[in-house]
Amino acid sequence: MSESFLLEMKNISKSFSGVKALDGIHLQVRPGECVGLCGENGAGKSTLMKVLSAVYPYGTWEGEIFWEGRELKATSIRETEKAGIAIIHQELMMVPHLSVAENIFLGNEISSHGFLDYDAMNARAQELLAKLNVHDINPALPVLNYSGGKQQLIEIAKALNKNAKLLILDEPTSALTSSEIRTLLDLIKQFKAEGMACVYISHKLEEVAEIADTVTVIRDGAHIGTKPMAELNTASIVTMMVGREMKNLYPKEDHAIGEVILEARNITCWDVTNPNRKVVDNVSLKIRKGEILGIAGLVGAGRTELVSTLFGAYPTAHQGTIHLDGREVSIRTPRDAVRAGICMVPEDRKKSGILPIIGVGHNMTVSVLSRFARFGLIDEHQELAQIQAEILRLKIKTADPMLPIASLSGGNQQKAVLSKMMLPEPRVLILDEPTRGVDVGAKYEIYKLIFALAKTGVAVLMVSSELPEVLGISDRVLVIGEGQLRGDFVNDNLTQEQVLAAAIGHAAQVA
Structure with a gap:
């Protein structure tokens, strides 16, 4: 591995139930560099980051990871965090009823004489937040008191507490206001100037264009290319992502409007x-x-x-x-x-749109189960035929229609929720x-x-x-x-x- 790289992932492959989610992916990150990781929903971005952070431990995937010049064979998240790799997932990993400080120190609590030292944790949390120019968060209050944007900053404070050298942000601005987005992007620029590296996953390509030095694109689990952002624009990134040029994102079609x-x-x-x-x-x-x-x-x-x-x-x-x-x-x-x-696709699909532990298909048909009922029993063959037709119609990427919907990417979950609300006609x-x-x-x-x-x-x-x-x-x-x-x-x-x-x-x- 070249000494100029903080991280190098080589030929990373990962399969689920015989289906390849990643197929020979390469990713390189230098100190102080922000790499934009782009791809469609289900392309494998989050899976790749879970490999890196040992959510999927060494031995469950193929390839090599080099960190600071040495091969990394981490078998737990604790190991990757100790090395300096911190990931902030799309769904924030907060315990809402615990305090801000307790969330920041979760798993790394400060203790004195066998008791948790809350004064020390609150003081240290205040220092970490001050580094982020955040002065309106009380470390002693529960996390649920604060907005999604503030919780995002608390997650970053947690990463700073672990002395992160590489910060991975997975769709960090999907639920933030414009001012919160501005704060986050400015912080990433500050971190870059201080030598921290970043992998930034986002569908908001204007954000990627603003902060990324290089862009890596993956499609259907394969590495499509890596280029300097200076050689790209949002249109060319889209072309790499989808494999075709998209001249008009909004496919307006004539339609009659009635009474x-x-x-x-x-x-x-x-x-x-x-x-x-x-x-x-x-x-x-x-x-x-x-x-x-x-x-x-x-x-x-x-x-x-x-x-x-x-x-x-x-x-x-x-x-x-x-x-x-x-x-x-x-x-x-x-x-x-x-x-x-009247049917509705809700704003928060995780909270109100999906039943996370049941299958993709059953999430779609739950709104019309009576359609498949015969003498008090569900006609499973008829239901499965409807599910397969919907998966085809909405181009939902899933290895099996009965996989838990929580295992799908956010975009494919959203398509399933759309299907559920379209089936009642x-x-x-x-x-x-x-x-x-x-x-x-x-x-x-x-x-x-x-x-x-x-x-x-x-x-x-x-x-x-x-x-x-x-x-x-x-x-x-x-x-x-x-x-x-x-x-x-x-x-x-x-x-x-x-x-x-x-x-x-x-x-x-x-x-």
Whole structure:
């Protein structure tokens, strides 16, 4: 191994049940270098990092890993952490009810005379957070008191406490606000200047372009190429990822828009934690058959609360009426909504979208089990035929339709959740952040599905924090700001500037 490399992974291969997830992958990282690791969902990025960090220990994969010039044969995460390799997974590894300091020192607690030294741990945690320019986190408070962005910083503080020389970040910004993303990217630049190396996994290629020195692309478990970022742009990275040039990410298709199918009147929701605060304030909306209605707004504006109410899933006090085909309907639970023809793909698929320990296929058919029932028994052959058709239609990558859905990549989990909500054949489909944590190729397939549904007359109501996505596929855009309707725009040469101006309360317009 060349002395210029901190890390070199050679010919890494890994199989699951005879199916190769990694096939001869190479990865090299120098001290102070940020390597962007890119690929579609299911390409093998997270698997490769689990090999490196010994989540999959030495002996369960083929190839060689060299660390600081010596072969690394780690059999536990503790060994790789001791060497200086720290990984922050896409799903943060926090114990929510433990304090910030307890999470930072988990497994490496400071003790004195046989007792945990909380004063020392709190003081050290404060020092570590100060290094990250974070001064508004109390180390003694439970982690659950803090946002996803703050928890991300706590994870980084944990890595610093272990004297990490290589920081691996797996989709670190998928649930962060724009200001939190900015803080994180600036920190990575600071770490690079101090000599720390980084592997950055993200579908947000503009972030990769900003901080990566080199980019390694893998596709279907194979190494496609490694190039300096200076020789690439986001379009060329996409081409390497998907194996074809994608000139238009938003495959707009003509579709007829009919009469109003759903109308919500005067929807008001009160905050779960503060019953005196309105998170949605007297919002009314209409959506027509075959229409794609985008809902935009800043994080915390009330978008998710609004659509959760339409689906009967808002957990606390709310009021207003919902009308289908001009008639008022009572929707108190998601079951009521599905029966009425309203289905929803939730924002947090891990919490609300999947049953993690059951199979991919059963996650898809759970919404329509009665379709396969015969005399109180499930016709398994008929159900399996439906599952296989859905896997083919949505291009879900899984070695077996009965593998636990938690073993799939985030993008493939999302496709399964989409399938679950499409199988009941809804008249109105609500999509809350449908492409969060999803690669560009899978996004394209999801957009094609949305347009295909609109062509059949399904009304699609889509919440997204990505303005290019909202503008790329919506017929009309509602803008929500501080719980209020700030704009209702026909999407005809609509700009991001117009949407943002409405979201923050300037030049609000209702068409």
